[in-house]
Amino acid sequence: MNFDNEQWASIYKTFEKIWGYQEFRPPQKEVISCLLQGRDALIVMPTGGGKSICFQLPALLKKGLTLVISPLVALMENQVNELKNKQLPVELLHNEIPKKQRKMTLNKINKQQLRLLYLSPETLLSPPVWELGDFRESFSHRG
Numbered sequence: 001m002n003f004d005n006e007q008w009a010s011i012y013k014t015f016e017k018i019w020g021y022q023e024f025r026p027p028q029k030e031v032i033s034c035l036l037q038g039r040d041a042l043i044v045m046p047t048g049g050g051k052s053i054c055f056q057l058p059a060l061l062k063k064g065l066t067l068v069i070s071p072l073v074a075l076m077e078n079q080v081n082e083l084k085n086k087q088l089p090v091e092l093l094h095n096e097i098p099k100k101q102r103k104m105t106l107n108k109i110n111k112q113q114l115r116l117l118y119l120s121p122e123t124l125l126s127p128p129v130w131e132l133g134d135f136r137e138s139f140s141h142r143g
Contacts, residue, residue, distance in 0.1 A: 003033060011036075015057055018086055025050045032057055052079055059116045060088060065109065068118045076118040089113060093129065094120040106132065 003011070011032070016022055024032070027043075028050050034041045035058040045051045056079075059066035070076050073094050083090040091105040091114055108114050109132055123129055 003036070011057070011061065014061060015053075018057075018060070018088070019053065024053075028054055036061060056083070056116065062115075065112070065114055066116050067124070068116060069121055069124055070118065071121055073120060076120075080116075080118050083116065088115070090116040090118070092118045093123045095123060102128070 012022065015024070027045075031041060031043050031054040035055065043051065043054060045054075055066065055068065068076070068079075073096070076092055076094070080090050080092040089108075091108060093102060093105055097105070105114075105117075106128060109117065119129070
């Protein structure tokens with residue numbers, strides 16, 4: 001499936017609205033196209049190369065929840081704060097998150113109010129997260 005000019009215009013419009021950029025850096029457009037088509041991808045890019053936009057934009061354009069799993073808590077917190085400042089449906093879960101905030105985030109997952117969920121590897125497999133019915137099922141069917 002290739003996107004026509006009208007579809008790309010809509011993608012670029014969202015990209016500019018959220019991040020303020022008018023053009024993608026190489027190979028962002030190809031990566032975004034691949035992910036919007038539902039294809040798997042392994043992308044290796046240098047630090048500062050714009051990797052985050054490659055998964056954030058498709059996650060915001062598509063329905064459902066995209067998981068971002070990383071052991072780098074400070075990086076996750078930075079990205080989540082930037083996206084939240086833009087009023088986007090994103091949350092963060094890791095072991096240092098206060099219980100009340102964890103509960104609110106789990107509730108948002110249950111209500112399907114998020115597009116992006118950043119979490120640490122150990123949090124992904126924690127019972128409160130893993131036992132979320134649809135969340136667990138959709139994750140286990142990907143392979």
